[in-house]
Amino acid sequence: xxxxxxxxxxxxxxxxxxxxxxxxxxxxxxxxxxxxxxxxxxxxxxxxxxxxxxxxxxxxxxxxxxxxxxxxxxxxxxxxxxxxxxxxxxxxxxxxxxxxxxxxxxxxxxxxxxxxxxxxxxxxxxxxxxxxxxxxxxxxxxxxxxxxxxxxxxxxxxxxx
Amino acid sequence: xxxxxxxxxxxxxxxxxxxxxxxxxxxxxxxxxxxxxxxxxxxxxxxxxxxxxxxxxxxxxxxxxxxxxxxxxxxxxxxxxxxxxxxxxxxxxxxxxxxxxxxxxxxxxxxxxxxxxxxxxxxxxxxxxxxxxxxxxxxxxxxxxxxxxxxxxxxxxxxxxxxxxxxxxxxxxxxxxxxxxxxxxxxxxxxxxxxxxxxxxxxxxxxxxxxxx
Numbered sequence: 080x081x082x083x084x085x086x087x088x089x090x091x092x093x094x095x096x097x098x099x100x101x102x103x104x105x106x107x108x109x110x111x112x113x114x115x116x117x118x119x120x121x122x123x124x125x126x127x128x129x130x131x132x133x134x135x136x137x138x139x140x141x142x143x144x145x146x147x148x149x150x151x152x153x154x155x156x157x158x159x160x161x162x163x164x165x166x167x168x169x170x171x172x173x174x175x176x177x178x179x180x181x182x183x184x185x186x187x188x189x190x191x192x193x194x195x196x197x198x199x200x201x202x203x204x205x206x207x208x209x210x211x212x213x214x215x216x217x218x219x220x221x222x223x224x225x226x227x228x229x230x231x232x233x234x235x236x237x238x239x240x
Numbered sequence: 241x242x243x244x245x246x247x248x249x250x251x252x253x254x255x256x257x258x259x260x261x262x263x264x265x266x267x268x269x270x271x272x273x274x275x276x277x278x279x280x281x282x283x284x285x286x287x288x289x290x291x292x293x294x295x296x297x298x299x300x301x302x303x304x305x306x307x308x309x310x311x312x313x314x315x316x317x318x319x320x321x322x323x324x325x326x327x328x329x330x331x332x333x334x335x336x337x338x339x340x341x342x343x344x345x346x347x348x349x350x351x352x353x354x355x356x357x358x359x360x361x362x363x364x365x366x367x368x369x370x371x372x373x374x375x376x377x378x379x380x381x382x383x384x385x386x387x388x389x390x391x392x393x394x395x396x397x398x399x400x401x402x403x404x405x406x407x408x409x410x411x412x413x414x415x416x417x418x419x420x421x422x423x424x425x426x427x428x429x430x431x432x433x434x435x436x437x438x439x440x441x442x443x444x445x446x447x448x449x450x451x452x453x
Contacts, residue, residue, distance in 0.1 A: 142328045150328050151335070152370040191370075194324045 112220040124209070124221045131210025134203055138196060139211075147215045153191055155184040158215030167219060171208055171227050172234035175199070201227045264450070265418070265426040265443055290423040291395045296352070296383035299364040300375045304350070306423060308379075313447055314348040314419050315440070317431055318392055318411040320355035321367045326414045330431040331371060334416075338373055340441055346448060349378040352392065354411050356382040396425065418443055421451060 142154050149156035157163055162184040163170050177195030181188055205224040212219035269289025275282050295305045319327045334349055341347045353359035364380040392411045418427035427443050429436040
């Protein structure tokens, strides 16, 4: 083998390695609930995830960060947030109606107002919620717009929960 | 032949831009021409644009003025704590700078509130504590709203783009300004864009070198 072809061979190896690695970590994120979905739900889930990402970047990423990491003790993380994952219905109410008052996320106390998103439709809220509940290590499965409508009917009145 | 010329052109460009970046940062803003009497003759002096005198309270309720910042270079920005749009990004970028220059005693960060009625000393103190930053290196300033706007628009605004001329436009544009020890503006960056903040961090190093020895 000439040096040149060896180089090409080597970079191909590296490239396929990254591909493999990328894929395996992907499948790991889409775990049991994904396997259990029928074909139609899977397609819908994937679509929610893509549209949810766009909406998230437009409406939420400024504060919560591209990777849902939050900002110090000022803005709570969404990535691996015990608070978020504990009650998704509560999160849907908070995302729609805004929130204020003290909350504890992963052991840290936050107390800063989050604005409401009244202009977003149930479908959009569903896409965003599906995206944040299934990214950065979170795993929850599809939250449909029907789920969202139902959650919103049962929100408590007060803006802090 | 054509291609060759083009290549040479590109190379020249590269050389020029490289040498510029290692040389010196520009001094920004319009300098003023003033007449002065020297031995009975009038001569023209150019006075560079500088940050005017100011006096505002920081998160510790201490006065901060140009004298407080004497012997320091600093990055200035305008924000407000309840801002839902670009401010959290600006603050996360400033925290990057804060952490990157941890041991650099000649650098300060100065964040002026453009909503000083709401952003009282107490609110700013809580905000700074939650960001986990110290007033030794990062001042959050509040005071008379008109004075803050006036200072922002007359002293810090050096690039008057059309869309920035609206009231509060420039002040709420997410700009970071790099100020030298002579109170001159040496750079303007978009504080919401990571790459621009990378450039700013490089420029901070270049500027600090001007004061070595």
